[in-house]
Amino acid sequence: MEKLSIILPIYNEAGNIGILYIRLKEIISNIPNICYEIIFVDDGSKDESWLLIKELGQYDSCVKGITFSRNFGQQAALTAAYEYASGDVIISMDADMQDPPETIFDMVDQWRKGFDIVYARRINREDSWLKTWTAWIYSRILEAVSDVKIPADVGDFRLLDRKVVNALLSCSERNLYWRGIVAWVGFKSTFVHFKRPLRHSGKTGYTWKKLIKIAVDGVTSFSLFPLKIAAFVGSFVILTGILMFLYVTYDSLFRNVFYPLFKWLVIIIYIFMGIQMLLLWLIGEYIGRIYEQQKGRPRYLIAHQINFDQQLNKNEEKCKKNISYKYKNIKLIKSKMSILYK
Ligand code: UDP
Ligand code: MG
Numbered sequence: 001m002e003k004l005s006i007i008l009p010i011y012n013e014a015g016n017i018g019i020l021y022i023r024l025k026e027i028i029s030n031i032p033n034i035c036y037e038i039i040f041v042d043d044g045s046k047d048e049s050w051l052l053i054k055e056l057g058q059y060d061s062c063v064k065g066i067t068f069s070r071n072f073g074q075q076a077a078l079t080a081a082y083e084y085a086s087g088d089v090i091i092s093m094d095a096d097m098q099d100p101p102e103t104i105f106d107m108v109d110q111w112r113k114g115f116d117i118v119y120a121r122r123i124n125r126e127d128s129w130l131k132t133w134t135a136w137i138y139s140r141i142l143e144a145v146s147d148v149k150i151p152a153d154v155g156d157f158r159l160l161d162r163k164v165v166n167a168l169l170s171c172s173e174r175n176l177y178w179r180g181i182v183a184w185v186g187f188k189s190t191f192v193h194f195k196r197p198l199r200h201s202g203k204t205g206y207t208w209k210k211l212i213k214i215a216v217d218g219v220t221s222f223s224l225f226p227l228k229i230a231a232f233v234g235s236f237v238i239l240t241g242i243l244m245f246l247y248v249t250y251d252s253l254f255r256n257v258f259y260p261l262f263k264w265l266v267i268i269i270y271i272f273m274g275i276q277m278l279l280l281w282l283i284g285e286y287i288g289r290i291y292e293q294q295k296g297r298p299r300y301l302i303a304h305q306i307n308f309d310q311q312l313n314k315n316e317e318k319c320k321k322n323i324s325y326k327y328k329n330i331k332l333i334k335s336k337m338s339i340l341y342k
Contacts, residue, residue, distance in 0.1 A: 004036040004108070005087030009077030014047040016062075016096050021056055021063070023101045029110055039064045040095075041081045043205075044071035073210065075217075076322030078156060082165050091159045092178075097200035099157040106192040107159040116303070117182060117189035118159040119151055122196040131224065137213055142180075146222040150183045151191070158182065163303070173221070173295040177214070182223040185301055202285040209221050224292075227284035234277030241271035 006024060010017070019039070028036050028083075040053045040067065055064040066080055078092055091110055093099040099120065107118045125132045139152035156178060160168070167185045168178075219226065243265050249256040 001033055001035050002089065003087040004034050005085035005090045005294045006036065006104075007076045007078065007081035007085055007090060007092045008038070008047060009043055009081065009092075010040050010049050010095050010241070011043045011071065011074070011077075011205035012045045012047045012049060012202055014045070015097045016058070016199075017052045019050060019200060020095055020097060021103070023097075023102075025102050027101050031105065033147075034108070037062050037064055037085070037087065039066070039081050039085055039282055040075040041065075041084075042067035042079040043074065044068045056331050064149055068277065070194065074205070075154070075176055075178055075214070079176055083167060088162045090165055091157075091164070093157045094155070095155060096202065096204050098196055098198070099155070100197065102118045103157070103192060103194045105252075110190050111159055111161065114188065115190045116161040116164050119152050119154045119191050120157040120159075121191045121193050122153070122155070123153075123193050125196045126147070127196075134211075138218075142218055142222070145219065145225040146180065146183075146220060148180070148184045150180050150218075150222065154179065154191075156207045157194075161187070165185075167298075170301075171295075174308060176219045177217045180218055184222070184297070187301075193336040204275045220296075224288040225283075227288050230277050230281035230282065230284055234274050234281055237274030237277060238271060239274075241267060241274055245271065261316060277298055 006028075007114070007339065008020070015022075017040070024038060040049075040063070042053060044067070050067045053063070053067075056063040061103070066084060068077070068080075081092065082090065082153050089108070091104060091107060093101075103120050107120065110118045124134070127135075128200075136153075141149045141156075143152045156331070164182070164185060164187050167187070168181055169186075171181055173181075188219050248259055248267060250266070252259055
């Protein structure tokens with residue numbers, strides 16, 4: 001039987017844990033042929049969240065819990081959860097009911113159709129207009145500047161196959177930004193859609209400070225674009241500086257306009273500022289390379305392989321002995337691939 005792990009980062013969600021647990025049980029019990037675990041990772045909550053998790057764990061052995069020594073952030077909670085999850089398929093979601101548990105049906109469906117990653121994409125958002133708009137703009141900027149395509153309007157509500165989680169855990173970088181790294185690892189992915197309601201109870205655990213930190217983490221972990229800003233500014237400054245210089249030279253040579261020394265100096269200093277900018281960009285490019293190296297991401301990740309496991313190696317021995325069998329097969333393959341041999 002396949003095992004489903006539901007992982008939930010928890011920060012001050014005492015008002016949500018009970019209802020979420022009941023809904024999850026209801027839904028999972030309606031998915032055929034699956035056993036499950038629900039992992040709560042308490043990210044240093046200041047309310048009774050951990051007490052509730054402990055209580056649930058006491059009478060339901062499918063409930064597992066971890067609590068952090070302090071608040072480390074949702075991304076760190078997800079890291080712990082992925083490390084501790086033992087399922088063949090792992091679904092991460094917010095614990096405030098903003099990621100509706102019903103969506104799990106569709107997600108598992110897509111997984112059973114053969115997708116390794118199923119993103120849940122929100123089609124609307126009932127947060128404050130400021131949050132909705134900043135999230136909308138940020139999503140697009142990230143999609144545009146990042147080296148891999150990080151899908152827009154997708155949060156941390158996603159399903160991952162075991163092999164994707166293993167691949168993710170082999171990335172050892174520190175500032176793990178899950179949305180980005182999931183896009184980076186590749187694999188076969190698809191989307192399901194959901195309407196994002198308001199949070200059930202309590203208030204968001206994301207202060208603006210935390211939001212800005214995670215936004216910066218996202219851009220800097222998956223894009224060297226910020227380093228290239230100096231190149232654009234530098235080129236612009238040099239170009240306009242040279243134009244100014246030419247204009248002033250022309251004016252003073254052919255139109256006999258007198259320019260005092262300080263005006264010349266201003267233009268020359270301006271041009272040199274541009275040159276400095278360009279040099280900064282150059283240094284930035286080197287730092288970027290060091291940074292890329294230091295992240296130590298694997299050079300490649302394998303989705304499937306054939307004939308490499310031991311069982312099949314034995315078959316290979318058989319194949320060697322039975323040459324005629326091999327030839328017969330080659331004839332068969334040739335006839336099937338006749339297009340290639342024309
Ligand atoms: N969360 C967390 N650590 C934090 C902040 C949030 O584990 O420091 C959890 C929170 O309990 C919830 C999820 O991350 O399950 C999303 O947080 P929240 O709902 O506050 O974010 P929003 O929906 O406002 O973006
Ligand atoms: Mg929320």
